[in-house]
Amino acid sequence: MHQLNRIETGVPQTGADDGQVFYRVFHSVASRPYNVANIELFLAISVLISNRPVRANLYLIKTQPGVLFFMTVTYSSYLKVDELLKCQHPLSEGPEHDELLFITIHQSYELWFKQLLHELDFLIRLFNQGEQNRALHTLKRVDSIYRTLIQQVDILETLTPLEFMSFRDRLSTASGFQSYQFRELEFLYGAKDAKKLENYPEGSEHHQRLQKRLESPTLWDAFLGFLAGQGHDIPDSVLNRDYSKVADPSKAVQRVLIDIYRNDPLVSEICEALVDIDTSLQQWRYRHVKMVERTIGSKMGTGGSSGVGYLQSTLFRPVFPDLWAIRSEF
Numbered sequence: 001m002h003q004l005n006r007i008e009t010g011v012p013q014t015g016a017d018d019g020q021v022f023y024r025v026f027h028s029v030a031s032r033p034y035n036v037a038n039i040e041l042f043l044a045i046s047v048l049i050s051n052r053p054v055r056a057n058l059y060l061i062k063t064q065p066g067v068l069f070f071m072t073v074t075y076s077s078y079l080k081v082d083e084l085l086k087c088q089h090p091l092s093e094g095p096e097h098d099e100l101l102f103i104t105i106h107q108s109y110e111l112w113f114k115q116l117l118h119e120l121d122f123l124i125r126l127f128n129q130g131e132q133n134r135a136l137h138t139l140k141r142v143d144s145i146y147r148t149l150i151q152q153v154d155i156l157e158t159l160t161p162l163e164f165m166s167f168r169d170r171l172s173t174a175s176g177f178q179s180y181q182f183r184e185l186e187f188l189y190g191a192k193d194a195k196k197l198e199n200y201p202e203g204s205e206h207h208q209r210l211q212k213r214l215e216s217p218t219l220w221d222a223f224l225g226f227l228a229g230q231g232h233d234i235p236d237s238v239l240n241r242d243y244s245k246v247a248d249p250s251k252a253v254q255r256v257l258i259d260i261y262r263n264d265p266l267v268s269e270i271c272e273a274l275v276d277i278d279t280s281l282q283q284w285r286y287r288h289v290k291m292v293e294r295t296i297g298s299k300m301g302t303g304g305s306s307g308v309g310y311l312q313s314t315l316f317r318p319v320f321p322d323l324w325a326i327r328s329e330f
């Protein structure tokens, strides 16, 4: 067992997190730098400090010969709350009271977009591995997130046209139109459009991310691959299509889907969960355009489009058209 000479505790000098405790541990291995493999030493310190041999209770922040500096993990340190709360910077003078809401809601959307990409990438892997139960579970989670996103439009609808006008000029050309995560999601669902890449400088990280999504199989491709793996007759031309293009609706796929609805309850539940997501995507677009209409009327968008007219042209376009085409066949 290592000899621990002394432990001092105190609050950290930096950071506003008052829940965080800082430990300075003096030990006998004076000249030896800390070694991650030295788990025995770590556990000894952990027991001394927290009475529990739980390594996760503490994290090492720096080392000096003979001294180790630790902090406990707290709510704020784990979630980086201080950093997060420093990311809202209204641009209006004052600033205008309502600008914070506008920033907060967009940032929370972007966080959910990140989570959706995380879930959908996982879902594609599940389809590739044929794990249908977990795929269904993940699809339900994705749709729950969308239902939350649709509801959040309620909050923005409390922003009156006058309130929005109090800071709109400051947005300059910034628009949700430029949200690269939203475009990634579109590509992932199958709404591929190489022109959308033009909004991001070539070579930039955002451009590269979108380029990769453009060339990758979509959620629908992964689902059809899963069906093929189950022995369904999905044509090779459908499975090995050019992924950078929108997939054409396929009568052969629709025949397979009709058969699944009639004979395979679990996979037909997966199909219905995909329809739930498709419906939610369209509902979000509808709620967004109505919110935009009541806030800016027929004005142009900050992103340079005609505004409401442009947004209306994106309505009622399903991402999984084959699943809609079969509805009248039963």
Ligand code: HEM
Residues within 6 Å of the ligand: 105, 106, 109, 110, 156, 159, 164, 175, 176, 177, 178, 179, 182, 288, 291, 292, 295, 296, 300, 301, 302, 303, 304, 305, 306, 307, 308, 310, 311, 314
């Ligand atoms: C007062 C609030 C909002 C207004 C007035 C507004 C207005 C608009 C307008 C006019 C457009 C068309 C593009 C343009 O020319 O700018 C647009 C597009 C878009 N907005 Fe909003 N928006 C608002 C809030 C939001 C929020 C909270 C989000 C969430 C991320 C969002 C996401 C998007 C997206 C993704 C597009 C692109 C849609 C597409 O191209 O299919 N918007 N918005």
